[in-house]
Amino acid sequence: MLIDTHAHIFSDHFENDLDEVIARSKEAGIKKLFMPNIDSESVESMIALEERFPGYCYSMIGLHPCSVKGNHHDELKVVEKWLERRKFSAIGEMGTDLYWDKTYIKEQKNAFNYQVDLALEHDLPIVIHCRESIDLTIDLVKNKQNGSLSGIFHCFTGDIEQARKIIDLGFYLGIGGVLTFKNSGLDKVIKDIDLQYLVLETDSPYLAPTPKRGKRNEPSYLKFILRRLADLYEVSEDSVEKITGENALNLYRQ
Ligand SMILES: [Zn+2]
Numbered sequence: 001m002l003i004d005t006h007a008h009i010f011s012d013h014f015e016n017d018l019d020e021v022i023a024r025s026k027e028a029g030i031k032k033l034f035m036p037n038i039d040s041e042s043v044e045s046m047i048a049l050e051e052r053f054p055g056y057c058y059s060m061i062g063l064h065p066c067s068v069k070g071n072h073h074d075e076l077k078v079v080e081k082w083l084e085r086r087k088f089s090a091i092g093e094m095g096t097d098l099y100w101d102k103t104y105i106k107e108q109k110n111a112f113n114y115q116v117d118l119a120l121e122h123d124l125p126i127v128i129h130c131r132e133s134i135d136l137t138i139d140l141v142k143n144k145q146n147g148s149l150s151g152i153f154h155c156f157t158g159d160i161e162q163a164r165k166i167i168d169l170g171f172y173l174g175i176g177g178v179l180t181f182k183n184s185g186l187d188k189v190i191k192d193i194d195l196q197y198l199v200l201e202t203d204s205p206y207l208a209p210t211p212k213r214g215k216r217n218e219p220s221y222l223k224f225i226l227r228r229l230a231d232l233y234e235v236s237e238d239s240v241e242k243i244t245g246e247n248a249l250n251l252y253r254q
Pocket residue numbers: 006008036093129203
């Protein structure tokens with residue numbers, strides 16, 4: 001079971017060739033795609049896409065840290081409304097980001113805690129984005145972990161200690177294109193982590209893996225990440241696919 005646990009295929013980048021993108025994804029062996037929401041402006045196109053590809057594309061609901069601004073209370077109300085209306089696979093993507101803008105860090109933390117509470121209330125996993133803020137985010141999760149919180153640190157690029165802390169918190173590491181980048185150093189960290197703690201993701205349309213680096217990313221490129229992991233662990237692609245796929249389906253309760 002090859003699963004793309006993180007793909008923004010509802011983005012404008014796919015509006016002209018979405019059918020082909022999904023066809024290539026199926027051809028590459030991907031069985032399901034999970035779509036992380038951004039904010040109130042992306043929800044409807046995401047849900048429309050899910051309805052177009054039922055049983056293949058699954059929606060999450062949440063507020064991305066880069067969309068946490070002065071109006072984040074209104075944005076969080078939108079998340080809450082949607083949760084009352086229908087089922088989602090996870091709360092996401094949510095998190096913290098100090099790379100683009102540090103202005104709203106207090107609001108980002110508030111929005112994080114608020115969304116964790118929603119996840120606990122609705123018994124859903126969380127999908128976490130963090131950039132230049134991994135230690136801070138690990139602490140936020142630690143403060144809230146009561147034994148029933150689960151999720152993914154998406155696009156994990158931290159060091160071995162951070163990886164171990166995340167695993168100890170009962171979370172998965174989301175592994176994407178960065179693993180294939182020359183000199184990322186992520187391969188050396190991941191080599192010491194058991195496959196049972198990993199899930200695969202593309203983060204389409206961003207972070208295309210080598211040899212597509214710099215191009216628009218799409219779910220079918222998950223095969224390059226799969227191949228790199230199989231090489232790294234010196235196991236078959238089938239076994240990487242099986243273990244990481246089971247992890248993903250367990251987490252998203254599919
Ligand atoms: Zn994302």
